[in-house]
Amino acid sequence: MTADLSTPSATLTLNVGLGERAYDIHVGPDALTAGLPGIQAACPRGQTLIVTDEHVAERHLERLQARLGEVGIRSTALILPPGETSKSWEMLQFLTEAFLDAGLERKDSVIALGGGVIGDLVGFAAAVAKRGLGFVQMPTTLLSQVDSSVGGKTGINTRQGKNLAGAFHQPRLVVADAGFLSTLPDRELKSGYAEIVKAALIGDADLFDRLEAHGASVTQPDILKTAIAAAIDFKARIVEADEYEAGKRALLNLGHTFGHAFEADAPKDVIRHGEAVAAGMGLAFEYSTRLGLCPAEDTARVRAHLRTVGLPDHPKTLAHTDWSAESLVARMQDDKKNSGGEITLILARGIGNAYIEPKADRADLTDFLTTELT
Template identity: 50%
Template sequence: MTGDPVGSEPVRVEVGLGDRAYDILIGPGLTERAGAEIAARMPGVRAAIVTDENVAGAHLEAFAAGLAAADIASTSIVVAPGERTKSFERLQDVVDGILSARLERRDIVVALGGGVVGDLAGFASGIVRRGMRFVQVPTSLLAQVDSSVGGKTGINTAQGKNLVGLFHQPQLVLADTGVLDTLPEREFRAGYAEVAKYGLIDRPEFFQWLEANWREVFAGGQARTQAIAESCRAKAEVVARDEFETGDRALLNLGHTFGHALEAAVDYDGARLVHGEGVAIGMALAHRFSARLNQCSPDDATRVERHLSAVGLPTRMQDIPGSLPDAERLLSYIAQDKKVTRGALTFILTHGIGQSFVAKDVPASEVLSFLRENHPG
């Protein structure tokens, strides 16, 4: 794996979208420096900071002080933590908070938090005044390497995850690696699933590097910054080629079709399953399903499962506490997935480590049979 040297200056990764290109800055201390970085790019703005109760307790005061030091006036909108906050009701709360602060279209909405806050705040910023400027300050590993980059925003419904939303690119992403030290270990592990995903999509040498260095990534320092930067480069390259997911950006959903169905199956109960854990199980299932269809070697599926298990991630449906709906119900959640086209099932499958591909028109009967075989019941 290649990476920029890590020093006092943050690593910079550009998302190349022409006149809408933006920077991802990665390194320690960016939460306190955020005001200066924002003011340098967007002078004279005011801000609405959207965050959750957990992040607010740890980081909001220092973050708001950093904005104030850069002469950026701000208002804070604090929501409950957890996937269930991505709802119509909480979206209305955030929209009302932005409008009550009398922010204008050229002002900014800042998402200070994990993927839930980023998706919710990003959606709100995209619809208030028909589109406000938006800054991502992701505080979880999962958000830093995945959801904060690429402009996907949205909320969940009873029918499935992220079915209502829009593409709305941020102006800037500030990934402070230091704040990850305050993450619960379970959340860090869940975010690591998305890091591993980039190796499994099309960077086999990165996956091999992670197999050898994951302990150092968890410990922090240079290896962590390198892993985050490599993940962001991987996603930035795909987003620049396919911003609206009409082609190979769909590869970024490796593991997500199964994972999203499992999240819906537990009603987004974070005590039972968080997003990254769903992705980990989903990636293991995608490799096992590929092996079942003779698309990859069973040894590759075993290798993926072995690595995810080594870092403490779940890899099988029976790893989820409590009971799950039957295979037919799980298939119904898959059929609601955004990657379904005219009812045809689309999966991200693989020919081996780092050789994923988009498989269209996957027979529902094959999926159902596979789900029955892997169902804990």
């Protein structure tokens, strides 16, 4: 399916074709209603456990439980503290034991109602409890709808960095309901939009043209919902081709190697993940231009569009600006995509033409960052 940004659409159903692990993704203004039959199928005993956080519970838990009750599904909620600190070994143990205490069987499913933190944590706990419970992703942020809820990456953070312990465990269903986004602060909405731009920059130049043409209005609901569908569909096709990130799926990390380094070096909660990724994409294009691979005009367009929608286009425009090139490169050295001690970067030969560079020159990268950060 190719989503048309010029035509507002109703709820769409996409599919990730992974054989026995295939699943549907419902996207749009009434995705929860569209997803209820799939939730029933994922909960054959008519019961489920919903895991969410305090903020999401206040806004959406009552509605979800009411809708589940309408189709005969009994639900109990576990409400966790919000934020990245919940992606820990301690919380993983708590959830795994809660699933076991609830008497869940392998054919049952739990529901992850929340953003990327909840989805990653619940998915990992589901992967390890009884060697694999089912789970339903119900992402409530734009970032999680277009990125972390699709593809089966689950995990927690360790003292060494983000998402360094985890498992590939595909959900049984994804419900990306647009109604969840109506309560998002503008900053969170823009942070999520970075992942939509990322899809276009990796492999869909036409999508970038359409996003660019809308300018700052691209995050308005009627435009955004079809952009969400396009980005999700793009990611689904890559996941189908490379479920376990052995090859081209690594392209989805455009901007992330730089971005994760920014997040690790910045004070806690000062910058958002999508902001760090946006600044990372700006740097990835700048570095590609420095290497003579990407036209300078393409890099200028990318950075201009990020600024137009209110996203950082460079580390100097992040909320934290006190960076050390050496420290950032050291963080990048620890990235989980690396192999053989070499730094892997996702770079670009132009808009819509990203590629994997498995052996970035550490000295040249340090020199580049030193220049950019001065």
